[in-house]
Amino acid sequence: MIKIKNIWERKTNIKTSHNSQKAQFFFQLCPQNIQHPKHDAQKTDWQEGEKALHRLCMKTYDKMAQAVDYLVANHSAALSLQKLADIFDEEPTAFQKKFQCYVGVTPKQLQKYMSMHHARELLLRGDPTLEAAYEAGLSGNGRLHDLCVSVEAATPGAIKSKGQGVRIIYGWHQTPFGDVLIAQTEKGICWLSFELEGEKGKSFERLRARFSNADFTESRVMTEENAGRICALWKGETSGKIRLNLFGANFQIQVWQALLKIPQGGTVSYGTIANALSKPSASRAVGAAVGANPVSYIIPCHRVIQKSGLIENYAWGSARKKVLLGLETSP
Numbered sequence: 001m002i003k004i005k006n007i008w009e010r011k012t013n014i015k016t017s018h019n020s021q022k023a024q025f026f027f028q029l030c031p032q033n034i035q036h037p038k039h040d041a042q043k044t045d046w047q048e049g050e051k052a053l054h055r056l057c058m059k060t061y062d063k064m065a066q067a068v069d070y071l072v073a074n075h076s077a078a079l080s081l082q083k084l085a086d087i088f089d090e091e092p093t094a095f096q097k098k099f100q101c102y103v104g105v106t107p108k109q110l111q112k113y114m115s116m117h118h119a120r121e122l123l124l125r126g127d128p129t130l131e132a133a134y135e136a137g138l139s140g141n142g143r144l145h146d147l148c149v150s151v152e153a154a155t156p157g158a159i160k161s162k163g164q165g166v167r168i169i170y171g172w173h174q175t176p177f178g179d180v181l182i183a184q185t186e187k188g189i190c191w192l193s194f195e196l197e198g199e200k201g202k203s204f205e206r207l208r209a210r211f212s213n214a215d216f217t218e219s220r221v222m223t224e225e226n227a228g229r230i231c232a233l234w235k236g237e238t239s240g241k242i243r244l245n246l247f248g249a250n251f252q253i254q255v256w257q258a259l260l261k262i263p264q265g266g267t268v269s270y271g272t273i274a275n276a277l278s279k280p281s282a283s284r285a286v287g288a289a290v291g292a293n294p295v296s297y298i299i300p301c302h303r304v305i306q307k308s309g310l311i312e313n314y315a316w317g318s319a320r321k322k323v324l325l326g327l328e329t330s331p
Contacts, residue, residue, distance in 0.1 A: 027246075050282060058174075063088055064102040065097075065174035068323070071107065071197030075114040075319035089117060103176050105330050109219060113326030114319045119309040122325055124267045148229075148238050149260055149298060152187050153249040163214030163247070170207065171220035173227035176234060177297070177324055182223045183207055188243030189226055192295045194316040203316075210247070210294065230298065244295055255289035262303040264328050269307040290314060297324065 069090055071079065071128070084107055085095040100106050105113075116122055142311035160164060168190065181203050183191035198200040208216070232239035246253055258273050272288065274282045293301040296316060302324045305311050314321035 016199060032049070058178065060098055061102060062174050063090075063177075064099055065179050067099060067107070067108070068103060068176075068178040069195050069198065071110055071193065072114070072319045072323060074315065075111070075317075079107075079111065094253050102136060104327055109330070110323060114322045116311060116322060116326070117312075119311060121268055121304055122311070122322070122329055124265065124305075124325060137145075148233060149242045149244060150188075151244045151246055151257060152251070154190075154245060154252050159247050161213055163211035166211065166214045167217065168211055168214045168218050169217050169222045170204075170205075171218060171223035171227075173220065173223065173233055174232075175227075177327060178320070180227075180297070181207065182226055182230070183211075184223060184226060185245045188245035189295055190245045190247060190297065192230070192298055194296065194320055196316060233298070242298060244298065247294065248289075248292065251285065252289040255286055256293055256295075256299045256301075259290070259293070259299050259301055259304065264298055264300075267303050267325075270304060270305070271307055307308075 004168070019290075063135070066116065067084065070087065070123045081092050085092040089093060090098070096106055103110065112120065121191055125301065136248070158164075166185055168183050168185055170181060172179050172181055178194055179200070181191070181193045181200070182189060189205050193206065195202045196206070229242050233242065246256060248256065253276055254274060258276055262268055270283045270286045271280070273290075274280055276287045277286070290301045290304050291313070293299050296302070302314060302321045306313070311322055312318045
């Protein structure tokens with residue numbers, strides 16, 4: 001058996017391809033001694049090792065992303081480790097180790113997050129003002145969403161025409177928090193969503209409804225670079241600027257930009273955002289703008305909760321919102 005880790009050590013000082021960078025990202029997520037079947041010693045080189053690592057990690061990564069989506073879709077069911085392992089054709093102990101390695105928590109912990117209803121149960125930090133939230137994230141990785149994202153608003157004409165004359169490339173990608181649908185124009189990401197009620201089709205239907213006159217092309221390859229940047233953002237790293245092309249009214253854009261200031265592990269209320277925008281009586285309008293956010297996670301609307309602390313109201317289901325908040329606050 002050839003240890004993947006050794007293969008990575010042997011390719012030092014060799015320029016890596018995009019796939020090798022992606023494979024290295026997966027290896028870093030799960031730094032255990034992953035192994036693959038032995039190759040002919042004379043034919044095995046770092047490229048072969050890279051391909052083997054990429055295949056092996058992608059297979060496991062895909063399965064764990066599917067497991068997260070399955071847990072979210074069945075959040076009200078009592079799912080034992082044995083049952084989950086059987087569903088994904090794994091031995092229970094091995095399944096739990098892989099899940100925790102790729103997601104960051106155990107399946108039981110993830111289910112526990114989804115059973116919680118109040119911010120204090122997730123030990124979330126509530127900030128009294130958006131400015132305080134911004135200051136709280138000045139150190140560490142708290143401000144990554146603010147610092148690593150650039151926003152370009154679409155023209156009023158493009159918004160009114162619902163994307164007429166706009167080419168949108170889309171593709172599904174695996175992440176530690178489930179499969180995501182990424183859609184992008186030539187100017188940046190215009191959409192990011194999750195499975196809805198366990199179905200990918202419903203998510204795509206919402207995308208098409210929002211840009212009903214656009215020209216759609218499916219391509220995982222063309223959206224892969226942005227997927228890598230999103231995963232890097234999740235890890236607390238930078239991998240190039242994430243450009244957003246947002247289709248929304250001026251007030252919506254203001255709200256979405258304000259959301260970028262909320263640091264990881266922090267939450268604010270709708271009223272807090274309204275006050276930060278000098279519109280204290282606009283909490284309801286803020287709520288509507290938050291709900292209309294087309295780029296989930298990157299614009300962290302999941303960090304906005306009710307003033308009472310209740311964690312509800314999310315376009316992709318309250319269970320998904322709790323998963324995101326729970327994972328962001330997990331050690």
